[in-house]
Amino acid sequence: MNFYAITSRGDLGEFLVKLDPRKVNVQSGTIKHIAARLHRGEYLLDFGVRSPEIGDLPETIIVDESELREFYAWCATFVTSLRPISAFTAVKGSRAASLQPDFLAPSDQVIGGMLGLVLIEGLLQSKVRGRVPDLIIPTCSRTLSAVFLQLAMNGCSFSDIADSATEWFLVRDYLGAPKLSFDSERVSDVWSWIFRAIGQGQNVDIRTVLHYATVDAESSRFFKNAETLFGSANGSLHLRTREDQIRNFDRMVDHIITHGMQTNLGVAAYAGHYLATISNGDFALWPTSLDQVNLETLPLWFAFFCGLHDNSNILSFAKSSTRRILSLIMKRTVVDVDAQDLLSGSGRSANGGPPFDFPLLNQHELVVRLRGPAIASFTIRDHRDFGSASRGAEQSHVKRIEQALRMLAEIDQQLRPIISVPVVEKAVPGTLFASDWSSLQTGSPTKKPSRTPASKRSGKRL
Amino acid sequence: MFAENWWREPEELDEYQREVAALPLDGAYLISGQPGSGKTNLLILRGRFLSLAGSTDLKVVTWTRLIREFIATGNSKHELSDDQLQTFLAWGVEALRVIGKEVELPENDFLKMIEELVKLLQADRSELRKYQGFLLDEVQDYSAEMIGLFASLSKRLFFVGDDNQRIYRNVGGIKAVRDLVNKEVKLPFHYRNGIRICLVAENLLGDSSLVNTSRYDETRYPSSVSLEKFESVEKQVDSLVTSIKLQMRAYPGQLIGVLVPFRDERREVIERLRGSEIGKFCQYQVRQEQYSTFDPEKPVVVCSVHGAKGLEFRAVHLVALEGFSSLGGNRKALAYMAVTRAKTSLKGYYTGSVEHMIAAAFKAGLDSKENPPVLEDLF
Secondary structure, three states, X not given: OOEEEEOOHHHHHHHHHHOOHHHOEEEOOXXXXXXXXXXXXXXXXXXXXXXXXXXXXXXXXXXXXXXXXXXXXXXXXHXXXXXXXXXXXXXXXXXXXXXXXOOOOOOHHXXXXXXXXXXXXXXXXXXXXXXXXXXXXXXXXXXXXXXXXHHXXXXXXXXXHHHHHHXXXXXXXHOOOOOOOOOHHHHHHHHHHHHHHHOOOOOXXXXXXXXXXXXXXXXXXXXHHHHHHHOOOOOHHHHOXXXXXXXXXXXXXXXXXXXXXXXXXXXXXXXXXXXXXXXXXXXXXXXXXXXXXXXXXXXXXXXXXXXXXXXXXXXXXXXXXXXXXXXXHHHHOOOOOOHHHHHHOOOOOOOOOOOOEEOOOHHHOOOEEOOOHHHHHHXXXXXXXXXXXXXXXXXXXXXXXXHHHHHHHHHHHHHXXXXXXXXXXXXXXXXXXXXXXXXXXXXXOOOOOOOOOHHXXXXXXX | OOHHHOOOOHHHOOHHHHHHHOOOOOOEEEEEEXXXXXXXXXXXXXXXXXXXXXXXOEEEEEOOHHXXXXXXXXXXXXXXXHHHEEEHHHHHHHHHHHOOOOOOOOOOOHHHHHHHHXXXXXXXXXXXXXXXXXXXXXXHHOEHHHHHHHHHHOOOEEEEEOHHHOOOOOOEHHHHHHXXXXXXXXXXXXXXXXXXXXXXXXXXXOOOHHHHOEOOOOOOOOOEEEEEEEOOHHHHHHHHHHHHHHHHHHOOOOOEEEEOOOHHHHHHHXXXXXXXXXXXXXXXXXXXXXXXXXXXXXXXXXXXXXXXOOOOEEEEEEOOHHHHHHOOOOHHHHHHHHHOOEEEEEEEEEEOOOOHHHHHHHHHHHHOOOOOOOHHHHO
16 A cells, blocks of 8 residues: 655645655555654645546545644645545545554445445335325435445445444434335334444344344244244255245235234344345345335345355446436435535635635536535535534534534545446447447457456546 | 346357458358357447448348347447337348338238238349348348349358257358358357256257257356246246346346247236236237337246347246147257247246147256255255
């Protein structure tokens, strides 16, 4: 890895303008060690695994924890446009960075599981809301799923991801995003289980998830007898036709409902895993998971385990479905926050300064920007609150706002690789497929679609 | 709905299919192979290839209207315009109209229409305009005379076919093609039919070429075959409705075929299906109902056995098999063609009795031992 530390804000400004890494001091060591020694006025630029070239931007800028808020204000005031930071570079506090465990890349399966959850959450909303034209996905760009996926793709530690889960719920409330139409408490539990299981290592399976189930006597009996009653999801099911397997699944669901276990999270996880195994990782069975309305968390579990499956087709499914979901999201989602108002609350007004733009999602000419009525009212309300709140509460508020801003920046990045998934109608004219026809003619091997995150595949992010 | 029927990425092609995709621009080529070997996919790919290479004045000619509509679902990139995809009848009538000849063909007899049209085309052969290319599907059902006609109108020719699937009485088409082409590429593998369906087809064919050359993923979709007797056609339909309801859940977004050999039974089946729980998911691709473009919202396709030529379904229901023995022509090939439309599930229904050839073939699929355990089953 290559890390570049610079020592003054002036250098940072110059760097961001000229984007010349030769202007900075090179330091070696792990990011957590350097971050731990960071002082006010010092900035650590993390280029990840790349050797930076002129024109590159860092993946992350790490700032002394106490200076984080000031840093945002400074950027808003002095950097001509915050586009580089908002779109390409994450900002992180030094304390969080120093606590970060060494790089632990998430497995493809975990990424697949995350993506499954992104999809199913959107699909759930579609299902719940009924007609597609009325679909209002609660800003999937603000969802936990998207954030997690991005974090996972960027190689964040699992504990970071788990922390983000908590943050997401706060931010969601904060931004006034509509609640999921099913019991959000249960969704929180699902996430909690999944992340605790993920935290145990790279190999997440039904055992590690069920390990965290608060298993009562009834569900214990269920787990013990399920294989006998309905067949093993891993073994003999392979000998049966898909139709037989669906019949068995129906019997399992009937059994769960008859015995009043539909709210038991562990039982729902088992059923979701069972259906994902039946589907052999084929996400197309998701409608079946939605049919079982009494098992509200079943679709989430199905999506997650489907993504974990060795044969998961979740990425190919995402090519078609995520695109549809995201296109709907993009038409609806305008995240408007008046950043200048926000920052003026800290005494560092950016009057006359550049807008605090989050430029992306421009496929539908949508600009997610920190300006406008929706969240401006939120910031105004917050400022009013600040007036009467204690300093501690104010800091807490500001911290949460900053977290929200950082998350939005991260999401801004996250959606880019998903949106840019090649689809047929976007294929370059002159090609038979989305890829190059010449590779067919020469018979040269063509690369299979990689599950490696886009951020890892490309040498440059710009 | 049709995503599984057509290739979307180059990685989906095997080495033999890649060889076809890389054939030179000029010349005449024959691609032969078993059902599900990728012939129709290659036909579309070749169409795209010629089109992108500048041969815009080309025709993809199909034998029936239904396969024409099916191919249109694979033409998602629209390199081929609607009028480039034509049935032989539509193309022939158009070709004559271009030179000022209005055509009147005998109605209600498909083969007589073809016969009459071929005579007219041959009579005016020298006046017909030339084309930059012809791509012909199901070439085994053409006559040598028809192949000669196409060869006289273009130098860029691309044929796909399988002699085992010749269901019409025309003969000599594939031989004429072999005499004509620069190269024949034989596709050795097929990907459509599950092992039990292969066994039924092999029994009909009297050889063992399908199981050994199958690259079907039996683990993903274990295949099944059944043949059941019912008191009446109504009972047959009731049973298939129950089965299709489950299949629509097991194979969401995939095509399910209901193939009925005879017109009277077909009418009865259609009426009963219309009033059933799955009525709104059915599309009726039969002449009496007027053929139409495939409706992606309706996964259940009801058609004649002949009409199913060139199509493929995740599950096939062969209804009213009791009448199969009354069908004319090459019934063995017709049965072979019909059963090989099924990828995963093949169900036969009959009332009274079914001819021995059919019963024996289904029995071969039914009697096969359980699929061998896969590795996961050992742990």
